[in-house]
Amino acid sequence: MxxxxxxxxxxxxxxxxxxxxxxxxxxxxxxxxxEIEAGASSGDTGDTxxxxxxxxxxxxxxxxxxxxxASTGGIAPGDFLVLSIENPNSIRSVVSExxxxxxxxxxxxxxxxxxxxxxxxxxxxRRNHLEHPEIFDICTTIKRSIETVFGLYDNTVLLEEGxxxxxxxxxxxxxxxxxxxxxxxxxxxxxxxSDVGGPLDRxxxxxxxxxxxxxxAFRKTVRGTPTAPRVTELLIHNQRFPRSxxxxxxxxxxxxxxxxxxxxxxxxxxxxxxxxxxQLDVDGVTTANIVESGLxxxxxxxxxxxxxxxxxxxxxxFRVLPEDx
Numbered sequence: 001m002x003x004x005x006x007x008x009x010x011x012x013x014x015x016x017x018x019x020x021x022x023x024x025x026x027x028x029x030x031x032x033x034x035e036i037e038a039g040a041s042s043g044d045t046g047d048t049x050x051x052x053x054x055x056x057x058x059x060x061x062x063x064x065x066x067x068x069x070a071s072t073g074g075i076a077p078g079d080f081l082v083l084s085i086e087n088p089n090s091i092r093s094v095v096s097e098x099x100x101x102x103x104x105x106x107x108x109x110x111x112x113x114x115x116x117x118x119x120x121x122x123x124x125x126r127r128n129h130l131e132h133p134e135i136f137d138i139c140t141t142i143k144r145s146i147e148t149v150f151g152l153y154d155n156t157v158l159l160e161e162g163x164x165x166x167x168x169x170x171x172x173x174x175x176x177x178x179x180x181x182x183x184x185x186x187x188x189x190x191x192x193x194s195d196v197g198g199p200l201d202r203x204x205x206x207x208x209x210x211x212x213x214x215x216x217a218f219r220k221t222v223r224g225t226p227t228a229p230r231v232t233e234l235l236i237h238n239q240r241f242p243r244s245x246x247x248x249x250x251x252x253x254x255x256x257x258x259x260x261x262x263x264x265x266x267x268x269x270x271x272x273x274x275x276x277x278x279q280l281d282v283d284g285v286t287t288a289n290i291v292e293s294g295l296x297x298x299x300x301x302x303x304x305x306x307x308x309x310x311x312x313x314x315x316x317x318f319r320v321l322p323e324d325x
Contacts, residue, residue: 008165008259009318010101011108015169017098018117021091022146023177027052028081028091029139030210032132034203048207049077055177055184056081056089078135082142083127091142092124110156113149120145164259168252168313175248176306181211182235183299205231217241232295233287245302249279260317267320271312278305 003011031052053062058080065086066074075084084090099121102114123141130138150170157163205226209215212235221238222230238244242251253275260268282302290298 003161003165005318005320007105007108007162009314010105011162011165012169012313012318014098014101014105014109015166015171016173017094017101017169018146018149019170019173020089020177021094021098022143023174023181024056024081024089024091024094025139025142025146026213027055027181027211028078028135029143030207032078032135032139033210034207048204051184053077053081055180057180058087058089061087076130076132078130078132082130082135082138083124092127095121095124095142105162108157108162110152112156113152116145116149116152161259161262164255167255168259171248171252171255172306172309174243175245175252176303178212178235178243178245178248179299179302179306181208182232183296183303184208202226209234212243214241214243228295229287229291232291236282236290237287246279246282249275249282253279263317267316270316271309274305274309274312278302278309 031048034048050059053059062075062077062080065080065084069075080087081090083092085093087093095117099117102109102117106114120142123145127138153163153166202225205228206215208231209218209226214231214234217238218226218231218234221234221241224230234241234244236245239246239250241247253272256268256272256275260272285298
């Protein structure tokens with residue numbers, strides 16, 4: 001490694017936090033539009049807010065926050081996911097963490113990137129509540145700002161080790177969020193047997209595609225309505241779709257190898273082995289087998305193995321002691 005381990009870790013988490021914020025903004029935006037359309041086509045979508053909150057890992061925190069705010073009517077799901085400082089995975093909290101990291105990484109990012117992250121932080125920090133019609137505008141602002149940061153990173157930062165760690169963080173986070181989006185539908189929104197293939201089922205699978213920015217990709221590559229096997233195939237196995245699990249793992253491995261090219265084998269091997277094995281396992285199982293044996297179980301195992309990869313990165317790269325090398 002040519003970077004300090006602490007710097008590499010901060011760049012990695014900067015990528016993770018920004019990707020997480022953009023993913024949550026996209027999911028909130030999709031839910032907002034689903035609520036508008038619900039009366040005409042999908043029926044009650046109340047459970048989908050809970051599914052979305054669960055997908056971000058904040059279901060228990062939301063229940064506690066609602067209980068504390070019971071005297072004032074509770075806390076709106078949009079506020080909790082976008083602005084709540086009580087939710088560590090809210091967009092406001094995540095962008096604040098990204099800003100703190102970026103402030104200490106000014107030497108490794110461009111002035112334009114710092115300005116964009118700081119500007120987004122200021123927009124969010126001035127808000128404490130969202131009226132329902134404001135959700136679309138604030139989510140659009142968040143998505144465009146973070147997409148601008150990623151574009152600036154590709155065009156204003158030197159092609160060095162730090163950029164590779166930033167991309168490692170972004171792709172491992174993207175893989176995790178795509179798996180959570182899929183799991184929210186299959187495990188939490190799973191309809192009654194009689195609903196499978198019906199309007200509600202199709203509506204929910206379409207919402208999953210939009211949450212993963214995969215609707216257009218689905219329409220261009222698949223003929224037919226959204227169903228479990230078709231959506232699962234796209235979001236897990238399609239190597240041409242940038243948010244599929246296999247694409248994210250391939251990109252993660254590529255950037256990780258670039259980032260650790262100058263590192264001793266004893267440092268880079270544990271995480272590289274974990275990423276490679278997960279990629280081979282995902283690539284080696286068919287969509288039909290996944291659906292038949294249990295999509296939730298597959299995704300749960302996938303998320304656990306991403307945690308193992310993150311742990312390997314932390315123990316073998318970011319927190320390694322000189323005597324261990």
